[in-house]
Amino acid sequence: MTTITLSSAAIKNMFEQLHHNFGGSLSVNVKEHILTLDNELGRGHIRGITFKGGISYLEFDMEFSEDVTLRTGTDKNAPICFAYCSEGRIEHSFNNESERHTLENFQTGILTNESNAVNTLYFRKDVRVNTSLIVVKTVGAEQTEKRNGLNYRLQERILKGKTAENTIYIGSYNLKIADQIKQLKAIKQQGIVRSLLIEGLVHMILALEVQQHTDDLKNQENQTGSLNTREMESVREISSFVHNYPERQLSIAELCRKSGLSPCKLQEGFKLMHGTTVTDYIREVRIIKAEELIKNTDLNISEVVYSIGFTSRSYFSKIFRNKYNCSPKQYKDKQNMMAVSA
Incomplete structure (x- = not known):
């Protein structure tokens, strides 16, 4: 010692x-x-x-x-x-x-x-x-x-x-x-x-x-809720999986099979870690990934929408506007203008 x-x-x-x-x-x-x-x-x-x-x-x-x-x-x-x-x-x-x-x-x-x-x-x-x-x-x-x-x-x-x-x-x-x-x-x-x-x-x-x-x-x-340390680690692993594969159509059932957690424990874990539901977390990860693609690639808006797992461009535009206070096209146009002026 x-x-x-x-x-x-x-x-x-x-x-x-x-x-x-x-x-x-x-x-x-x-x-x-x-x-x-x-x-x-x-x-x-x-x-x-x-x-x-x-x-x-x-x-x-x-x-x-x-x-x-x-x-x-x-x-x-x-x-x-x-x-x-x-x-x-x-x-x-x-x-x-x-x-x-x-x-x-x-x-x-x-x-x-x-x-x-x-x-x-x-x-x-x-x-x-x-x-x-x-x-x-x-x-x-x-x-x-x-x-x-x-x-x-x-x-x-x-x-x-x-x-x-x-x-x-x-x-x-x-x-x-x-x-x-x-x-x-x-x-x-x-x-x-x-x-x-x-x-x-x-x-x-x-x-x-x-x-x-x-x-x-x-x-x-x-104090510790109903999740033990192993189950909390499973929630973190599933969170990383969602973050790394936002384009996949992930269901609660699939994530439960992958993590070995029940739907209740999976939701409880996401509430503890992220303060939100599994579905809302997936949507948040996708919208942040979409913003990165719009800013850093030449993909058009439709290509961005489908590359991150959304199936509706109008729905994507709605939640993008809610988060960034402008439409995806307005955001992309602004990024292009900044690139030209630079």
């Missing part, structure tokens, strides 16, 4: 210590730190970035070759940590306590600390883990000038004016957050554009975590 103790929670110092202990290669892009490992200790990367206002994002996308324990202390005003596990599982304990809490695949968690507490994360050998942590600095009683900021509002939402204690809240399964993290990983831009895109998605993930916590409190009798 390898045990690492980090003396600082500041991203820059933290990554210097991680680099010193784990080896690998450390790169810094604007304020984003990425430690890439491919050695006897493990493979993967650890990423961290700090934004204005005291919000930081940490991501562990790792598979260690041995058990790894990571210990880090907190300040007098200990932060609130919003956690999400999109692959594998991770364990946590406070100080030197023997009790461990487990965050499983697709689960949300909220961690609060008393002053100067120590947090310990446990990574099991040969288990691929992808865990994201959003760390929110709290505002001290004397920092009255910061009480209009996002940090203070989140602090009031979670702590409700009480003094922070060592508590961990394990919430429901949530596939929407996994989708946002997937988009975050897909960012190819560099420099300030990359930083802005990451910050926007991190705030979206944070909003979804807070909403999940609110929803869970309203329905504590049924």
Whole structure:
């Protein structure tokens, strides 16, 4: 087992210590730190970035070759940590306590600390883990000038004016957050554009975590719904299939056969992940694909309509107008005009 103790929670110092202990290669892009490992200790990367206002994002996308324990202390005003596990599982304990809490695949968690507490994360050998942590600095009683900021509002939402204690809240399964993290990983831009895109998605993930916590409190009798982890994974696979093959005429019955889920569970999963029904999701995927084809190809409108699985051009025009506030032809004409002027 390898045990690492980090003396600082500041991203820059933290990554210097991680680099010193784990080896690998450390790169810094604007304020984003990425430690890439491919050695006897493990493979993967650890990423961290700090934004204005005291919000930081940490991501562990790792598979260690041995058990790894990571210990880090907190300040007098200990932060609130919003956690999400999109692959594998991770364990946590406070100080030197023997009790461990487990965050499983697709689960949300909220961690609060008393002053100067120590947090310990446990990574099991040969288990691929992808865990994201959003760390929110709290505002001290004397920092009255910061009480209009996002940090203070989140602090009031979670702590409700009480003094922070060592508590961990394990919430429901949530596939929407996994989708946002997937988009975050897909960012190819560099420099300030990359930083802005990451910050926007991190705030979206944070909003979804807070909403999940609110929803869970309203329905504590049924925190995780009726779907288990395997069934949630099936919903994600079916979502990817629909996204990759929008032109196919997909029925609920066919998707149920492919996923092994009942119609009720399939619909429940799409409601959890996308906030909509299976049919509405298929239509949304097709209309977005159509917009891409109109913008980036020479296909005429009829060819676009039939290439994405619609059978009625008038129906397509209606839902396209509802989404983009113009007809497909007007949209294509506008794109052509922009191309000429460029």
